[in-house]
Amino acid sequence: MTTPPPSFLTRFLHARLALFYSLLRLCLAVLREAAVLAVKSDNGVVSRLEDLLKLDMAPFTDKIIAEYIWIGGTGIDIRSKSRTISRPVEHPSELPKWNYDGSSTGQAPGEDSEVILYPQAIFKDPFRGGNNILVICDSYTPSGEPIPTNKRYRAAQILSDQKVIDEIPWYGIEQEYTLLQTNVKWPLGWPVGGYPGPQGPYYCAVGADKSFGRDISDAHYKACLYAGINISGTNGEVMPGQWEYQVGPSVGIEAGDHIWCSRYILERITEQAGVVLSLDPKPIEGDWNGAGCHTNYSTKSMREEGGYEVIKKAILNLSLRHMDHISAYGEGNERRLTGKHETANINTFSWGVANRGCSIRVGRDTEKQGKGYLEDRRPASNMDPYVVTSLLAETTILWQPSLEAEARAAKELQLQV
Template sequence: MAQILAPTSQWQMRITKSSIPSSPMTGKMWSSLVLKQNKRGVVKSSKFRVSASQYSDYTINRVEDLLNLDITPYSDKIIAEYIWIGGSGIDVRSKSRTISKPVEHPSELPKWNYDGSSTGQAPGEDSEVILYPQAIFKDPFRGGNNILVICDSYTPQGEPIPTNKRHKAAQVFSNQKVIDEVPWYGIEQEYTLLQSTVKWPLGWPVGGYPGPQGPYYCGAGADKSFGRDISDAHYKACLYAGINISGTNGEVMPGQWEYQVGPSVGIEAGDHIWASRYILERITEQAGVVLSLDPKPIEGDWNGAGCHTNYSTKSMREEGGFEVIKKAILNLSLRHTEHISAYGEGNERRLTGLHETQNINKFSWGVANRGASIRVGRDTEKEGKGYLEDRRPASNMDPYTVTALLAETTLLWEPTLEAEALAAQKLALNV
């Protein structure tokens, strides 16, 4: 993100019945994507093609009519899509249930359960895992008063399961010292779109490569931009849902995109990223394209995919904040190993010191330096206050873990005087 602006007043997503239009995303919004996919499977026989097309259109239209039904005039009941994180720590799972009436807050929703043995989160002989509703968003797929529900997972005894990173993050963000500093986050989520049949980037020749990087970043044109419809559909769906999405752009590697969420306060940042990822998974599902959050989807002279995290505290944003930022960077340098271990799987393939990264084994910071671990913007240096950008997190990082760790390291953790002095010397030399 170019800058951190004031966050929304939304801390917990609340839904009001009157503000929600029905059926916001009809099949027409995906028509260009579907047509592109259908063209690949066209049969040569023109006679068969016509009859098959007519049957297909008839079937799709009938199904679409049912999908777009507005049940609001006939029932107070709504559909809640309960969403949680699966056993890999990066996969999103969901299932639906009927709620008797519209709700405004997660506390109005019942807990639910799922089969943890089927998600790699519980043994078969004791497979029940309990879902706790934590944040709600408007459902851009079903419309009306229907909602998406971000949940975290617990044992029947009420203990968070190992993949429940939200629970620990909530503890950090409930610390009074953290609350008083009002931590803001702006998260830049990069992702790669893959062709569904060959798992090769969208727009790339199968088994081959496009021209070298250069013209694709923020580019326009059929030979430079691949997947713009998906990016735009996701952008609008997130705005409809109430996700604090602040922008999007094509990335350096063709077939790769980025969107930004924030500024968000505390635990809200993780909730909004996970909800946005779920919506992106659903949109790519409908478009017949595979979403990849691999930090280095293509080896060689191609940019990887990160999740740069912009961060500031109240003290950083006030007069004299640049000194607070430098103290925070010092703390981050001392806990570099702890952060790297929590910043995403496969990140060593991305953090090589090339393609706008610092080597994974080194820590550095600099003003306007995209090859550093931590970048500080020119405006922050000029104004003497602002924010820092942690460029180390991978695209598949857990946002609860990363945001909480930044707050913990910079606000709650205190290094020894000896370690602090040594780190200050190293940072002065940037070694």
């Protein structure tokens, strides 16, 4: 017996029901999309800024955006502004000089406020993409004299000395930094007005209760690689909310350019994340590690056979100019260099093999192989890399102590050179 065909009414109801479910699925999909967009916008109003920020200009114009970056009057604040360049460039010499209002950055009086920017190094812009660039600049008076806060100029003089060039100085800089909550200026991941558990589980840690700010660290890592910065690694630090990244090995003035550009990129990323970046060498008083900028250093002679003796001679020179270096190694460093928390006392020079409580640390491999590098553990996280790198080269390559001072220092440090 055959089943009779469905009636017209049944077919009609089935069709209506199918249409209803189709419309319901479509409405749910639209609502989900609207919810996602609303989350990304302020007050539930859909914003198209993200689409505009991602615009690729290359198919429509040869013009690019150059972000001119310089160091402000405090010696640690980073400033920048943008200008249009008519075509892509490959070298800073192709870029025009520019100017800024030095009275607004603490670098010139109001009645003669024009400061001139000289482009010195170019990096790819990870924020705008395409052919757009970041430009590291230093600052001069209209007559061409470097202004007092232009530390790059003096560093370039030292690092371009033929004796220094012949030694091919390598630098590996370990930049530590602390992430702070925006409104309370308290480390990221810390309870407001309170403290987390003691140090120990946070260094290179994994987990929501131990690692705070990994997304910022990872974003910065990738952005630096994109920009062409010689970043070599990153890790969570001993104090929760504190991180480190390493730049190098870099040769000569390049080390300072790369650190300053990496700091700029980090400032921009934390700005977007709504987190405050701190380079204070001791952001939290008490039984917490400070933030340093350990600088690994070697010369061609140190890296060759017999280099260990050259390293010991460099350490001797560094001991004789200890306070000269300390005075140039960052503001507030006396709060960090206490002799505790993996630091040496600020007033006493010391060195040792594999000893992180010394002013200068020499690695086990360097001692074993008889050549390699030294690590200057004194620089603070807010140090100027132009100052530190050039001062290391000056003290260990260009400066010659008296024989009497050398003999006395060798005896005190138990160095045979």
